[in-house]
Amino acid sequence: MFVLYVLIICVYSFTVQPEEHTVAAGNCQFLGKHFKTDFKVEGEPVVLKCPQVQYWLWESVSPHVNVTWHKNDSARTIPGEEETRMWVQDGALWILPALQEDSGTYLCTVRNTSYCDEMSTELRVFEKTEASLPFISYPQILTLSTSGSLVCPELSEFIRNKMDMKIQWYKDSVLLDQDNEKFLSVRGTSRLLIHNVSVEDAGYYSCAMTFAHEGMQYNVTRNIELRVNKKEEETIPVIISPHQTILASLGSRLTIPCKVFLGAGTHSTTMLWWMANTTSIESAYQGGRVTEGQRQEYSENNENYIEVPLIFDPVIREDLNTDFKCVVRNTLSTQMLRTTVKEAATFSWGIALAPLSLVFLVLVGIWMHRRYKHRTGKTYGLTTLKTGPDFQSRE
Ligand SMILES: *[C@@H]1O[C@H](CO)[C@@H](O)[C@H](O)[C@H]1NC(C)=O
Ligand SMILES: *[C@@H]1O[C@H](CO)[C@@H](O)[C@H](O)[C@H]1NC(C)=O
Numbered sequence: 001m002f003v004l005y006v007l008i009i010c011v012y013s014f015t016v017q018p019e020e021h022t023v024a025a026g027n028c029q030f031l032g033k034h035f036k037t038d039f040k041v042e043g044e045p046v047v048l049k050c051p052q053v054q055y056w057l058w059e060s061v062s063p064h065v066n067v068t069w070h071k072n073d074s075a076r077t078i079p080g081e082e083e084t085r086m087w088v089q090d091g092a093l094w095i096l097p098a099l100q101e102d103s104g105t106y107l108c109t110v111r112n113t114s115y116c117d118e119m120s121t122e123l124r125v126f127e128k129t130e131a132s133l134p135f136i137s138y139p140q141i142l143t144l145s146t147s148g149s150l151v152c153p154e155l156s157e158f159i160r161n162k163m164d165m166k167i168q169w170y171k172d173s174v175l176l177d178q179d180n181e182k183f184l185s186v187r188g189t190s191r192l193l194i195h196n197v198s199v200e201d202a203g204y205y206s207c208a209m210t211f212a213h214e215g216m217q218y219n220v221t222r223n224i225e226l227r228v229n230k231k232e233e234e235t236i237p238v239i240i241s242p243h244q245t246i247l248a249s250l251g252s253r254l255t256i257p258c259k260v261f262l263g264a265g266t267h268s269t270t271m272l273w274w275m276a277n278t279t280s281i282e283s284a285y286q287g288g289r290v291t292e293g294q295r296q297e298y299s300e301n302n303e304n305y306i307e308v309p310l311i312f313d314p315v316i317r318e319d320l321n322t323d324f325k326c327v328v329r330n331t332l333s334t335q336m337l338r339t340t341v342k343e344a345a346t347f348s349w350g351i352a353l354a355p356l357s358l359v360f361l362v363l364v365g366i367w368m369h370r371r372y373k374h375r376t377g378k379t380y381g382l383t384t385l386k387t388g389p390d391f392q393s394r395e
């Protein structure tokens with residue numbers, strides 16, 4: 001749009017035929033339908049803005065363009081001859097008061113001596129009832145147990161002097177006491193400050209101001225649906241896997257998941273990554289033999305976990321000497337877990353000797369059993385204890 005404006009200015013300044021007359025009506029370029037639909041309440045003033053006009057540049061553009069409005073279902077220009085409810089002011093279409101039958105598609109045409117474009121915009125005028133609230137409300141979000149403000153939107157055309165602006169706030173149609181511990185209507189702004197937002201504060205609010213035109217008072221109301229979000233908590237993350245050594249055979253594919261337990265903590269502020277020695281995986285393995293897999297975020301029994309796998313494709317000898325670290329960080333803490341890849345006994349002496357050593361072990365076992373029959377049971381405890389932390393953290 002800026003480029004377009006620059007174009008307007010440039011071409012305008014260099015045009016050599018200022019007498020050229022308005023382009024024929026059929027030559028107007030249609031730029032499409034504006035993404036936004038205006039939802040308004042019957043009986044109130046409505047200001048439709050021409051979607052393709054940059055109103056902040058209006059001062060410099062307006063002397064050179066003509067803005068006209070049509071309702072899509074009729075060819076005639078608005079306002080019509082005997083129309084008193086509608087007029088065009090600074091390129092915007094005012095409707096006062098709006099009626100339900102004003103609903104529809106409006107076409108705004110912007111024309112100068114050599115160019116013309118148009119765009120359509122949609123207006124829906126609703127009866128003022130509870131049932132229409134979901135359609136005409138602007139969603140706004142605040143965080144539980146914090147303070148924040150609601151903003152009464154799209155009032156600028158109706159405000160003549162900010163300091164005189166008086167906005168009334170309602171919750172579920174009940175006028176709020178706007179200057180207490182809980183709510184504060186901030187003077188000179190269209191904001192309502194809410195202290196210590198609670199779950200009960202969620203719901204429909206409306207804000208209203210009066211607008212005077214030709215001796216008549218009109219209400220301008222806006223509806224807001226306040227949603228209250230839970231504050232995102234953080235906990236100290238706990239890396240619950242991998243193990244310190246991972247067995248793998250050279251030449252095969254290997255995936256080592258790094259799994260982090262967050263409890264009730266949020267996924268969103270927790271970073272999780274792998275390192276090789278002291279560098280990131282991406283820079284250590286630019287060829288992509290070793291990569292970080294897709295990050296997964298999930299919950300089990302209302303407890304949050306994150307997982308990022310490290311993928312070797314394939315494992316080579318160099319990996320046996322590399323120090324792999326899984327690192328997790330949030331604003332509360334940084335944790336790190338080292339792991340090394342060890343070569344699994346492959347098709348080699350290990351396998352060849354395995355049956356033999358098994359036989360040997362069994363023989364030794366039998367011999368020991370016989371010899372120390374009276375001391376059985378004493379050496380069990382140590383090995384079973386080691387798997388403990390894994391289970392604790394999942395509880
Ligand atoms: C009319 O508008 C077009 C596009 O916005 C611009 O390129 C052209 O220079 C304008 N012509 C005049 C005479 O302002
Ligand atoms: C705008 O329209 C008026 C009346 O139709 C005409 O006199 C004027 O020249 C037009 N201006 C431009 C910039 O086209």
Ligand SMILES: *[C@@H]1O[C@H](CO)[C@@H](O)[C@H](O)[C@H]1NC(C)=O
Pocket residue numbers: 032033072073105120
């Ligand atoms: C205007 O109305 C006509 C029919 O009345 C329809 O075909 C056309 O799509 C409408 N244009 C827009 C932009 O909605």
Ligand SMILES: *[C@@H]1O[C@H](CO)[C@@H](O)[C@H](O)[C@H]1NC(C)=O
Pocket residue numbers: 145196198
């Ligand atoms: C906020 O409100 C909750 C109850 O909704 C209350 O327990 C808490 O003490 C309040 N906090 C402050 C800072 O007022």
Ligand SMILES: *[C@@H]1O[C@H](CO)[C@@H](O)[C@H](O)[C@H]1NC(C)=O
Pocket residue numbers: 043217218219
């Ligand atoms: C404006 O709103 C006030 C308060 O809800 C109401 O008493 C009054 O009748 C309304 N005025 C109009 C013109 O709808």
Ligand SMILES: *[C@@H]1O[C@H](CO)[C@@H](O)[C@H](O)[C@H]1NC(C)=O
Pocket residue numbers: 276277284318321322323
């Ligand atoms: C990590 O360091 C070890 C020993 O310093 C080295 O053998 C290995 O190649 C290094 N790995 C990477 C990926 O740089």
